Amino acid sequence: MRIPVFRALRHMADRAKLAKAREEEDSYEHRAQEVHHQINFLESSRPDIVGAIDRLKRRRAELAKKMEQVTKEIAIEEKRLQDLPSVIAELKQERQSLAHEAIKLHRYTPEVPGSANDDQRTLDSADQVRQRTITAINALLG
Template sequence: MHIPVSTALRHMADRAQMAKTREEVDSYNHRTQEVHHKINFLESCRSDIVGAIDRLKRRRAELAKEMEQITKEIAAEEKKLQELPSIISELKQERQHLARETIRLRRRV
């Protein structure tokens, strides 16, 4: 009678091991499906990412052009600022000359 009990215990242990193995298989299958879904999602995102990169590169090019234009405008304004003292000096000389001419003409009258 000892042999059938031991056989029964072995069968119970085998069934328990089989049940545990099935749970592990199910767990791995579930994780495999999750990873598969993540891979599909990330692969589908590739075109969106490439589109975003292209859009950002176009924007960068536009901003570079705008920056170049602004740099030119700043240079032009700085040039005006540098020329301002000489222009003012010339205008002051012209004003002085006109004032002298006005005085000279009044004396003649």
């Protein structure tokens, strides 16, 4: 009776090992399926990644163009800043020349005696005399 008991105990131990091995096998299969799904997901994401790279490269090219334009604008403004002292000096010289011309004209322009109002009154008075003369001549001629 002893041998059948040992055999039964060994069979039970073997069945436990077999059950544990099947659990591990199931676990490995499950993990293998998860890795397989992950591989498929990553392989299917390749076109999205390539598209993103292309989009970013186009954006980089656009930004490079903008950067080039900004660099040109900076150079233009720096040139304007560099030229500013000479432009200001030229304008100051022109201002001085114009002021000298104005002073020269002022010195050599003679003053007119009297006022514009006095001259206007004289002209109005002469016009009235002219009007009365015309009226008198018309009255005589009839």
